[in-house]
Amino acid sequence: MIQASKGLLYPWEKELCGLTRFCLTATNCGGKSGCLPLAGCGEGYNPEVMTKPLEIRVHGRGGQGGVTCAKLLASFFARVGKSVQTFGDYAGERSGAPVRAFTRVSDQAITNRNKVYEPDEILVLDPTLLSKEVLNGLGEGGRLLLNVPEPRWEELEQRFLRFQLGLVDATGIARRHRIGTRSLVIVNTTIAGAYAKMAGLPFDLVEATYQALGFMSNLEAAREAYNGVQVWEPREWPKEREGLSPGEGRALEKVEKRIESLPAHRLSPPTPLKTGSWKTQQPVYTENLAPCNAWCPAGNDVVGFIQAAGKGDVEEAARILARTTPFPGVCGRVCPAPCMEGCNRRELDGAVQIRGLERWVADQGFDVVPEKAVPPKVLDFGVVGSGPAGLSAAYQLALRGHRVRLYEGEKELGGVLRTGIPSYRLPREVLDREVGKILELGVETETGRFLRFEELEMLARNHEALILATGLQSLRKLEVDGAELEGIEQGIGFLHRVNLGECPELSGHVVVLGGGNTAMDCARSALRCGAERVTVVYRRTRLEMPAIREEIREAEEEGVQLLLQRQPIGFEGNRRIERVLLAEVEMGEPDESGRRRPVVTERVEPLACDHVLLALGQSRDLEVLPESWKVHEQRVSVHGEVLPIFLAGDYATGEGTVTHAIGHGRRAADLAMKELGEEVEVFERPDRARAVPATDIRFDHFDRAAPTRMPVLDPGERVRSFEEVNGGFSRSLEAHRCFSCGHCTRCDTCLVYCPEGIIRRQELGYEVDYSYCKGCGICVEECPREAMEMTQ
Amino acid sequence: MSVELLSANHAAATAAILAGEANREAGGFGGGVYPITPQTECIELLCAHDFTKGEVVRVESEHSAMAVCMGFSLGGARTFTASASNGLAYMCENVFSAALYRLPVVMMAANRTLGPPWNIWVDHGDSLMLRDSGWIQFFCEDNQEVLDTTLLAFRLAEDPRILLPVLVNQDAFVLSHTMMQTDIPSQEQVDRFLPPLHLPHQIGDSPVTIGGLDFPHETEVHRKQHAEAMDRVFEVYEEVRREFEEVFGRKPEGPVVPYQLEDADIVFVSMGTTGSTVRTLVDRAREKGIKAGGLRIRIFRPFPGEAIRSALGGAKKIAVLDRNISLGLGGVTWSELKDWAPEGSLVQDYMIGLGGGDIRPEHLESLLEDLQKLEHEMHPKIVEVG
Ligand SMILES: Cc1cc2nc3c(=O)[nH]c(=O)nc-3n(C[C@H](O)[C@H](O)[C@H](O)COP(=O)(O)OP(=O)(O)OC[C@H]3O[C@@H](n4cnc5c(N)ncnc54)[C@H](O)[C@@H]3O)c2cc1C
Ligand code: SF4
């Protein structure tokens, strides 16, 4: 029976069932429940009777969880019926400061409320704290558990011969198990596992404790530490202590008496404290990949240009874009903008309207084409095809100071930009302006002849390297009954005619077959050419339509009707088309591309119409190449010998967007220059997985603001002409919505939050006074945009 | 009933929650709270509780916190808040008001040194600043005592013979942030111990003015009533202690807690957690044959002079350990206790642990040596332990 020293008798002091001194349930369960959760009282783990209280001291740094660590140890012992006390040694400093925490364990009620000066056991959570002071009061034979990386174990093992020594790489283990925050690994739950092993506690006890305290997600790290801790028994044990247990040995130690006699008052002047000595890691400013940059296939520095525009430096914004693309005005209008799909702001209140901003910058009309470089050696390139890929390649080559000759089958340059995309989406002035800039660099052109076979062979001989960017010239046909009827035509051909100005008169009901951009452009152009009614027929559902979302919406606004899940199986009419026969389609299992496979049913209905436009897809035409040319990995070889001929854009990849073509054209140019011996860094699309994730953006630092909308023409008015539908932004306000992911904006958050007040503004960026930086990581944690990180 | 590993901050909050729930059939619970180290954990737990009736209102300052408490209390809610240090200083005006309105508000103070310069550690000066505010004040020594005292504080405060607010003090960090196994009573037990609150001057639906103008002759009466209520505290407290024991099976300590006093020549007087250190000192001194004893003052207001006088018996030398300083005078406890010391005894003031230094038995041993040598009282001494 325990005598409480002050009259109060606590319930756990009663010997209720005779099996344990401290019953935690007070239910007199006879050992069947509760107080010994492992295997019942008296069975399983049997806590030793303690001759004197056990005192533990934990040394860590603010933020590492030392106080919780001490609490965990206390909880272990509380579970086996011991009386415990645990507390931290709180100080004014925050994260990073040396912190101590204490745990007492006893079979008696604990009344001592002093800090622990003569511990039986010490845990050190941070190797940089290992100093004589930390070991103060630990007697010979005492238990010492250190968190240190393995390479240092050998040295330390030799240093602490008089203690029972445990070494564990808790930081490594906790990091592997991702315990902690972005800036700080938290090791308490891990090292507690190692402690349990050293103290001879069963792992079940750790598990039961973590379960009770809600730490189960850290259990595996604790298990790894439990199994991985290396323990050495004391190896130097003075003769006079033989036969004594380590704890008793400690009691013989003489503690230095710190107490001075009165009234010798001390006057302790404040000592300057260089908190920099506390740190184990320090903050640095970094540049991390913004998702928009990672997602833009053209490789544009999106965050760079938006930030410049936001600061009002539009010319700089235009200059940044001009480094990677000659077509900001084009992409700013027709790009499907994968950058916006990646934009982190989507997770808050909608993506930054990057495409609109790109257009706005281009439309300000700054003349920012970079200076032509003077190459070590002027090389001579031929480029076939003047779509965005060919023009982008020509642009990059010309900027490098090389000779470029561009061959185009059409009379005018631009590829699909001119022959496919209608002017209500891409006004010709915009295209002409941007193409004009490329030509100003001295690119020579030869237009009006489609080159094939030996003509191509000749080009290969006449130029040092050749880039083939001829796009997708083969059109998919529909081989069904009645396909030859009058009034059925390829959409591409129709658009070609429309775009080159011979506006074909249409009337009645036009049916467009297909679901991509070509289909949408055909449908909307048909309306503008006089069709009374336009229906787009597509095999799958709306979700699977490859056309740009906004295009579908705008088409519907203009009155285009969608007829989904219908497959054309024949045309009927008397010489001229009168009806298209449509079979209903059901969606089946997904195919290799992940899209659900259309299953054509027997249910067929006719749809009366006056005109049919086929927009069923295109593919590249390898037939035009000389017979001996073999294409392999976007290169041409003859009889096994790889020639300096590079495929670019849709002809190489079939990726099917302008921005992809621009990026790929640039890459082909880089590869060609490199092949000819010029030193260039070949453009690679960044790895999207490396981009700053939205979870690393501190949304709470940003005010909510909905995306800016563009003015658009009224649908009724639109269909009457080929005038541009979208009005574009009138100001660059949208740029202020950009988080500037991974790029410092000098927002001062780090400076404001640094508890030491030692971050200072510099002309560019900031300077951290490392002699006072205590390594707490708060600046990194608070940085709204992940433009900082902690380094060891 | 269950035993949990709790900090004294959480012990106080747990008691307040149980007490608040016990009033669910009447006016429920009410509290205005504002955080301050080292009390924050207490109100965090309180805020996390979803009261059956009533609520915790988070306000922008301590002054408002007490104002909200007064409103709740007048409306019949069982009312609790917590503060510390400069927070209490800022709350001060309304601390007086709560007492002068005769409202049974219970407040926990995690005693912390007043700044500047800023210091977060224990010192009793913050609550002692309020000694004249008309509140009852308890100083606790351990976690269980904090929980138990908070519970009984409501009972004492709400007794129709008393109707005064109660301040339950705990040492910053040494108690507030230290976790120990603590027995948490069941709601059913607390319901039995704390009947629903019926405040005689509770406001209802019709408008009334409370605390309007008091003329001198009225003020005299009000002060007299207030003083008489204070005078009844020890008597009522005895009843409350007994009932507490009946319900919870343990008896809270009295207004003063003696240790080995029967034959003591030398007595160390303390408040709060220093009491346990004094016991260690007494044990060590007695091993050496010195007749030492300890006296812990648990209720500071009303001041238990009679109890102190009888406990001190025939002590010859008395050391008063003051964890506070009334600048220009000395320790507050010493200055109040002097008059109740046995005639002819020597009462020496040691202001020790100011600003929160860890007072160890070794420090007290050197004070004992000092005291043994003393022939007459010295000016109050500041003892450095930090
Ligand atoms: C109607 C339509 C709408 C589209 N809308 C969009 C859109 O809104 N957004 C988007 O990002 N993408 C859109 N696309 C896709 C995009 O236009 C293409 O992916 C892109 O133009 C491919 O560029 P390229 O340079 O590889 O090929 P192309 O633009 O096809 O250019 C190839 C050029 O090579 C020329 N050529 C071909 N063969 C020869 C030869 N033997 N000799 C000489 N010259 C030759 C062609 O005349 C053509 O000018 C659309 C495509 C179509 C058809
Ligand atoms: S080209 Fe397209 S993907 Fe790249 S920045 Fe412009 S809109 Fe975005």
Ligand code: SF4
């Ligand atoms: S918020 Fe700005 S930097 Fe971040 S992804 Fe969007 S556009 Fe790019």
